[in-house]
Amino acid sequence: MFGSRLSSRGLLAAALFFLASFDVAHAAPCQFEEQGEGHVAEVIDGKSFRLSDGSEIKLVGIEPTGATRAERIAALSTIIADKDVSLRWGDDTPDRYGRQGAMVFVAPSGTLVQGLLLSEGTALVSTEITDKDCAASLSAAEATARTAKKGAWAGSAVIKNAESADDILAGIGRFMLVEGRVVSVHQSGAVTYLNFGRRWTRDFAATISRRNVAAVESAGMALKSLENRRIRVRGWVEAHPGPRIEVVRSGQIEVLGGN
Structure with a gap:
């Protein structure tokens, strides 16, 4: 009788463990279709x-x-x-x-x-x-x-300095992380520019088209609030004519600190 009762309890515990593991596995991130x-x-x-x-x-x-x-x-x-x-x-x-x-x-x-x-x-x-x-x-x-x-x-080459426009331009067509202080947030036509320098045609900038503003600000980060903040931007580097990264969602921008 005792053995039977222990066995039943063991089976119950195993069943509960299985269900808990099942729930955890299906609740884990990146569990798509x-x-x-x-x-x-x-x-x-x-x-x-x-x-x-x-x-x-x-x-x-x-x-x-x-x-x-x-x-x-x-x-x-x-x-x-x-x-x-x-x-x-x-x-x-x-x-x-x-x-x-x-x-x-x-x-x-x-x-x-x-x-x-x-x-x-x-x-x-x-x-x-x-x-x-x-x-x-x-x-x-x-x-x-x-x-x-x-x-x-292990080295310092992963993140590029936003002030080193030539260094960033050398990586045209590559995926890159760029870090620096946003000097100004400027809108021109349907595009908002996060400028990291005063020379708009030569210095690095992150660009956000009007159709993507809502997606970028979805995490509660207003673009205008990034002025004078240090941020890290990730994406594919293009030249227009200075180095640019197009931002299409909030995950591409990481706020690092204050002024």
Whole structure:
């Protein structure tokens, strides 16, 4: 009788543990719609790989930081080479290169690949994640590497100084983090400029088109309030003619402090 009662209690405890684990797993960040699973056959570059069925997968939410293609491949290979993975994302439409975007989880642990790369300092949070909980989780992983000075964060080259326009211009077409004090917030036509210098045609600026202002200010950050504040901006660098980063959502701007 005692053994039977103990067994019943054990089964009940196991059932409760399973349910709790189930709830936690489904409440975790970046748990988007299931898009399938497969076995990794080849790592193509720092953010894409090929499954054994021939389909190509692109890691969403990050940009690799490796100095060379070989370094980027090595960083991703360490995590997923010859592993089974599961895919989650809200859209299974391939990009123009035929790659399916996804949050990728290593089986059977369920560890998020993007989170591992970020926490090791071999990737940066990109600008494409709109889900706030997922974006916060990825940012926390990146902050872990930054605090520990791991990977790319071991040096000072990751974040560019907004006052060094030529240095930023050298990275045209690349994903970059730029930090500095906003000298002025100026609107011209349908575009708002966060100017980091007085020479508007030469110095670095972040630009926000009118259609994106609401999305950028959705976190309670009014653009005008950024004047004379130190901020960090992330995104793809363009030249118009000075270096520019277009901001389309609030996650691209991080307020660092006061004047």
